[in-house]
Amino acid sequence: MENYQVLLYYCYVPIENVIEYRDEHHLFCLKNDLLGRVIVAPEGLNGTISGSVANCKKYMNWLNADSRFSKIDFKVENVPQHAFKKLYVRVKKEIVHSELGVNPLVQTGKHLEPNELKSMLNDPDVVLVDMRSNYEHSIGKFKNAVTFDMENLRDLPDHMNEIEHLKDKKVVTYCTGGIKCEKASAYLIKRGFSNVYQLHGGIIKYGIEADGEDFEGKCYVFDNRLIT
Numbered sequence: 001m002e003n004y005q006v007l008l009y010y011c012y013v014p015i016e017n018v019i020e021y022r023d024e025h026h027l028f029c030l031k032n033d034l035l036g037r038v039i040v041a042p043e044g045l046n047g048t049i050s051g052s053v054a055n056c057k058k059y060m061n062w063l064n065a066d067s068r069f070s071k072i073d074f075k076v077e078n079v080p081q082h083a084f085k086k087l088y089v090r091v092k093k094e095i096v097h098s099e100l101g102v103n104p105l106v107q108t109g110k111h112l113e114p115n116e117l118k119s120m121l122n123d124p125d126v127v128l129v130d131m132r133s134n135y136e137h138s139i140g141k142f143k144n145a146v147t148f149d150m151e152n153l154r155d156l157p158d159h160m161n162e163i164e165h166l167k168d169k170k171v172v173t174y175c176t177g178g179i180k181c182e183k184a185s186a187y188l189i190k191r192g193f194s195n196v197y198q199l200h201g202g203i204i205k206y207g208i209e210a211d212g213e214d215f216e217g218k219c220y221v222f223d224n225r226l227i228t
Contacts, residue, residue, distance in 0.1 A: 002078040013168040026089040030063040035084035046095035050083040097226035109185025114210035140217025174199040
């Protein structure tokens with residue numbers, strides 16, 4: 001019986017006093033037996049947490065009750081036990097390391113819901129671009145997607161020459177949960193791409209809501225599981 005859940009989420013929103021908020025967040029997780037990884041940064045939150053169904057619900061309600069995080073879109077998976085062994089709540093400069101010099105709160109690609117992307121897959125003007133690492137796209141990716149030989153999102157500028165010829169296409173960026181594409185799509189716009197989209201909720205949400213159509217292979221997630 002699956003009495004536990006894994007929550008995957010992110011939220012770009014300004015956070016002041018990040019150290020104090022980190023301590024508050026850490027204490028809440030400790031009190032409610034929540035394990036996993038949470039990054040707190042001046043630009044927002046990024047978390048992958050596991051716990052009992054009841055404690056995960058309490059955690060989601062706690063975050064949503066804060067006006068800064070009221071619109072967090074949680075991706076929830078039922079699992080038989082804790083997916084993590086430890087808890088890390090850390091302060092960092094960015095919630096996803098990129099060094100791209102963009103702010104998704106100012107400008108980012110148009111969000112596509114999974115079924116919207118599904119309806120566009122046969123459009124010859126649509127090009128899917130994978131913003132994940134070599135390992136991630138080697139075990140699974142969208143059919144005919146463009147991939148880069150990179151280990152981190154901060155390497156994206158080194159690969160822009162590979163897609164410069166696509167500036168007149170509808171470019172759809174995607175990643176595991178959507179967080180990288182907030183910045184990757186913003187960077188493409190900064191570099192002169194005019195018709196840029198991103199898959200809202202990433203591959204995980206697409207698998208849940210659109211049956212994973214045209215995604216070939218498996219999706220690597222942060223607790224080292226592979227999702228079909």
